[in-house]
Amino acid sequence: MKNFKKYVYLFFVVAFFYPFDSVAQVKLDLPVFPVPSLSAFTPPVIKAKGFDKMYGLDLNIQTKPARLYRTDFAAGTSKLGGSGTLLADVALLNEKGVETVFLFNVFDFWGTVVVKADGPIKTLKHLEGRTIAAALPTTNYALFRYFATRAGVDLSKVEVQSSPVPGLVPMAASGRVDGVQMWEPAHTVITYGNNNFRGLDIVSNWKKETGFPALPYLGIAAHKDWVEANRGLILKLYKTYKVATNFILQNPEKAAKIISDASKGKLKKNVLISLIKSDRLGINMYWGNKYPDANKAVFEAAMRIKYLKKMPSNKIVYPGP
Numbered sequence: 001m002k003n004f005k006k007y008v009y010l011f012f013v014v015a016f017f018y019p020f021d022s023v024a025q026v027k028l029d030l031p032v033f034p035v036p037s038l039s040a041f042t043p044p045v046i047k048a049k050g051f052d053k054m055y056g057l058d059l060n061i062q063t064k065p066a067r068l069y070r071t072d073f074a075a076g077t078s079k080l081g082g083s084g085t086l087l088a089d090v091a092l093l094n095e096k097g098v099e100t101v102f103l104f105n106v107f108d109f110w111g112t113v114v115v116k117a118d119g120p121i122k123t124l125k126h127l128e129g130r131t132i133a134a135a136l137p138t139t140n141y142a143l144f145r146y147f148a149t150r151a152g153v154d155l156s157k158v159e160v161q162s163s164p165v166p167g168l169v170p171m172a173a174s175g176r177v178d179g180v181q182m183w184e185p186a187h188t189v190i191t192y193g194n195n196n197f198r199g200l201d202i203v204s205n206w207k208k209e210t211g212f213p214a215l216p217y218l219g220i221a222a223h224k225d226w227v228e229a230n231r232g233l234i235l236k237l238y239k240t241y242k243v244a245t246n247f248i249l250q251n252p253e254k255a256a257k258i259i260s261d262a263s264k265g266k267l268k269k270n271v272l273i274s275l276i277k278s279d280r281l282g283i284n285m286y287w288g289n290k291y292p293d294a295n296k297a298v299f300e301a302a303m304r305i306k307y308l309k310k311m312p313s314n315k316i317v318y319p320g321p
Contacts (some may be wrong), residue, residue, distance in 0.1 A: 016206030025275035026233060031062040031069055032082035034262040038107050038281075039218060042094050045255055046244045054243070055236040064272070066137075066165065074098055076223055084221025085139040086295065087302055091312045099224035101218075102152055102288040103318045104238050106245065106272075108281045109217035111140045111147075114172050115179040115193070115264055124148050124200055127179060128157040133171040134177070134181035136162045146301040147202045172197065184282070185267060188275040188309050192268075212294040214284055227318065234321050240307035245283045250277035287320030 032039045043061040044177055047053050052059045061082070064072065072078040074093055081089055090102040101176075113132060114123040121130065127148070135139045148155060163171050163180075172180040172190050184188075193199050206215055220237065227234065248255040256272035289295070295317055302308040 018054075025056055025058040026236075027058045027060060028080060028233065029060045029062055029078070030082040031064045031072065031078045033066055033069060034063045035266050036189070037066075037083060038184060040242060040263070041248070042106065042244050043082065045248055045258050046240055048245070048248060048258045048262075051243050051247075052240050052318045055238055055239045057233070057236050059240070061305050073100075073221070078224035079223045081221045083218070083243035085218050085276070086216045086298060086317075087142065088139045089221045089306065090316050091299060091302065091308055092179075094310060094312055095310065095318050098206040100221055100222055101227050101316055101318050103220045103222055103227070103234055104241070104287050104320075105111055105214070105216050105219040106241060106283065106285055107214040107218040108145055108282040109203065111144050111202055113144070113179040113181050113182065113196050113202070114187060114190055114199050116175070117195055117201070119178070119199045121179060121200070124151040124153050124202070128154055131159040131161060131166065132179040132181055133163045133177045135165045135168060136285040138165065140183045141181055142302065142305065142307045143217075146304045147206075149305065150205070182234055184280050185271065185275050187280065188271055188278070189267070192271045192274055201254070210297055212291060212295045212297065214286065214291045216291065216295055216298055219288075222306060234318070237284075242285055245251070245285055248276060249283060257315070282291065287315065288317035289314075289319045292317075 030043070032043055034040060040063070040134050044221070045058065045059065069081070069083060070088070073081045073089060082091065084102060086105070091102050093100045103163070113127065115233075121127060124147075134144070145155060161177060168180050168182045169186050169190050171177060172182070187199055191199070203215065207213070221240070252273050253317060256269045256276060259272055260267050260269040292314060296311075299308060299312055303311065
């Protein structure tokens with residue numbers, strides 16, 4: 001009887017620390033944007049800690065430049081996307097006839113315009129008559145246009161210079177423009193350890209005006225046919241990301257080291273620790289259709305700035321298990 005109780009105890013200990021679905025590992029190719037994209041934060045933590053194997057997966061992380069990533073995803077060369085945005089990779093593609101689905105959100109939207117701390121620009125309205133740099137094809141810039149319009153900015157009075165994403169921080173540091181529209185981790189990179197810059201508040205009114213606890217933005221997307229053929233893997237992928245994001249938030253120093261090492265020093269550990277401990281990282285995991293009203297508000301915002309022509313169907317967001 002004693003041995004029986006001992007084996008039962010060991011059974012539950014093993015079951016708790018080593019989930020049963022970790023036995024058979026399914027290999028998945030998961031393309032993501034390169035550093036400094038936020039979508040490049042979670043994969044190295046997943047691989048370093050073996051979180052994918054805990055849930056029966058073996059993620060093959062494929063880093064692709066944004067243009068190649070979007071081309072491959074739109075063409076179906078990549079059926080699964082680790083840098084999927086609700087607007088660009090799902091709503092817009094569906095409008096163009098490519099059936100994709102927003103599986104789950106990982107990062108809520110956060111963006112800003114970085115300006116000189118001692119300069120004359122104090123609010124978004126002060127951007128009129130001045131020059132900013134921005135990565136024009138990005139979803140972040142599209143949402144910035146919406147928030148700027150809501151703040152009463154006449155964007156026809158703002159001169160915008162196009163810049164690739166890696167050029168945003170150097171552009172801000174050079175002082176050649178009055179402001180730079182950017183997001184994280186670029187914002188923390190340029191502001192860490194100095195008082196030379198500050199970011200204009202863009203998104204604080206969202207929750208005040210809407211009451212929504214989320215601003216759906218960046219997560220995992222997939223083609224509809226992939227979803228229909230792999231429903232059993234989607235929950236495993238969600239669990240993998242969930243445990244990884246929890247690890248990042250609960251262990252900022254350890255996570256920062258993993259991410260910094262994976263970036264080959266492009267992102268400094270102390271900068272990442274500062275970002276993870278801030279409220280700007282925006283980690284907020286939920287299934288695609290958990291906040292339908294928030295999704296609708298994002299779609300309506302995109303329509304107001306003519307990013308989308310019509311309201312998308314709710315079928316483009318995954319309902320969860």
